[in-house]
Amino acid sequence: QTANISLDPRVEAFLAGGPKKLFIGGEFVASASGKTFETIDPATGKAITSVYEADAEDVELAVQAAEKTLAGAWAKVTPSERGRLLWKLADLMEEHAEALAQLETIDNGKPVTHARVADIPLAIDHFRYYAGWSTKLAGEVINNSAGPNMLTYTRREPVGVVGQIIPWNFPLLLAAWKLGAALATGNAVILKSAEQTPLTAIYLAELIQQAGFPEGVVNIITGFGPTAGAAITNHPRIRKVAFTGSTEVGKLIMQQAAGNLKRVSLELGGKSPNIIFPDADFSKAIPGALMGIFFNQGQVCCAGSRLFVHKKVYDNVLADMTSFASKMKQGNGLDESTEIGPLVSSEQFARVSGYLQKGHEEGATSLTGGAPLDGPGYFVPPTIFADVNERMTIAREEIFGPVVAAMPFDDEAQIADVIRRANDTEYGLAAGVWTTDLRKAHKVAHALEAGTVWVNCYNALDAAVPFGGYKQSGYGREMGSYALDLYTQVKAVWVNLD
């Protein structure tokens, strides 16, 4: 479980200078309290470095910096120049891609080979995509019935000071998802990274400073949810909060945000169904189902954690998946041959281990995996549970680990039964369907209650395609043109020409 790549000197330089500071008003500063906390390498359980711990006073300073630039420098930056800054940031991230990938791996545990091809390039692409939107925001002139000389038009204006709170599973990518649309539309931001994975957001802050954004446009703070996070959601002059995280904390965010009726967008948990029909192309469906649950150690909000396989092919599909999963190489993410890394923290390790135990207690059978590994590090092997029924805890609750609950279904012609079972959840983030029958594919896609449906693919994401939840998986859509609605407010202007 050791690393086999040499560390990028930029990572070594970055880590040498701890404790890492908050980025407020264009400067790197210690927290008002002076308190710090350690961030842990999940592959070893050892501290990587420490970071300053923000709280309400730091949030207040960030809000003041954001308000100052909204009334000053940022307001004078043209849309074209905003786009240029976002593009510049993307270029800098590309230059620093290897350092960012390694840092993400050290802090989060994910295989560096995955960070290199997924997290980092997707984050870069996200900023480039929204750079383009900066110059394409428009209102409309509306033909009204209020009289021949009444001109009415709309403007899309920024919301103002925006708070953003992100989790630890895709630390840099989710920072990009949050910042891209907010900055393209002219807002000023206070972003709080997750306490488990603060490092790439701080590295990103250095690049934001280099790119030349006016000071105070982006403020990045590190700290805990009930303190720094709650200070954001409770702040009376923050007008919007965007949150990605658990459904449980999403509910708290809404309550806190109600204080000043902040606009709220929430991207929350999931228990996504992945349905394999007997006419699927198994050369794609089997790797797709494996990737759908084991990518990022299963710590993916849209993970395909409920696997419905038609009974005609159930045994074969599970045998193939088991054979592959049992051979996956698990280890330190900094080893390039690693296919699955550790879970992010000792808390998640304990949580997921608890679900494994519960699965066995409730009568499920693990075909592979099924028990956590001994330390150091927080390793849980890829686990496939068979003999699962829908009332079991492992089939209902979000595990957020490499654990899939497989269940057979037997209606081919009607599809109604498997649809009903797939939709029998309070979540609705994503779903997958594997079939070569075009009609069935679309019928099922339309019937599933989920914000994303993947047909003959899984976990596909693109900056141009909206992403978000149905039911208790949240609301609001990030990415694509849809995210612009989260960060703009529409003003109607009436002009009497008489």
Ligand code: ADP
């Ligand atoms: P997870 O369960 O995946 O760790 P959480 O939903 O607990 O995710 O946390 C996601 C983010 O929300 C983190 O940045 C965390 O600090 C923050 N957070 C947790 N509790 C609160 C809270 N009460 N108010 C605001 N932010 C919070």
